[in-house]
Amino acid sequence: MNARNLVIGVVVLALVGVGGFYAWTHYGPNAASSDPALTGLPAAINDPLAQAQEGDMVMGDANAPITFIEYSSLSCPHCARHHRDVLPEIKKQFIDTGKVKLVVRDFPLNGPAVQASLLAHCVSPMAYWGMTEQLFATQAAWVTEQSGPALASIAAAAGMNGEAFQACLNDKAAKDKIIASAENADKVFKVKSTPTFVVNGIVIEGERTFEDFKKIFEAVAK
DSSP states (O other): OOHHHHHHHHHHHHHHHHHHHHHHHHHSTTGGGGSGGGTTOOOOOOSGGGSOOTTOEEESOTTOSEEEEEEEOTTOHHHHHIIIIIHHHHIIIIITTTSEEEEEEEOOOSHHHHHHHHHHHHSOHHHHHHHHHHHHHTHHHHOSTTOHHHHHHHHHHTTOOHHHHHHHHTOHHHHHHHHHHHHHHHHHHOOOSSSEEEETTEEEESOOOHHHHHHHHHHHHO
């Protein structure tokens, strides 16, 4: 090989290397880390469950470009803190402005959480969000071995009599749906604890501040 051919070969290899590096950083498994706000987060999971599904509880514009999924347990104090301290500002700046839609899915960690989820889904869809916030706010009262009486009182305050409440807890189809939600979360997103969030397919484990989510939303929007 003469000197000219050798130089051409080196240039071609260099260009291939640069192109491969560009493709890897922009489209490869670690693509989520290309923006500082996404550093350390896994690549987005391309699965239908990364988007809102029929039957999901959705807050915000259904056509919002960012899907913000929350897997939570109503018995989880970290989830309660997120709903109290972080979600209101997310709602104000991102959900109410049409930039993000929130999808809340059940991932109950214990029996009382299953019962609380059943109660939340027994009220009308419009009342679901208010009931969820009420259950988070009163966690200490009903997260016990005998959660039934405390939950019955919350149900009664929402206009549900004792017979309707018992029918709610005995709704096998609703319970199966709640359990399926947790099983699918584990299967697709490897959810093991709450809260776990999924932003356009990117899994985010544990509590985050509003500023953390703001940076993530802005990075994903790019």
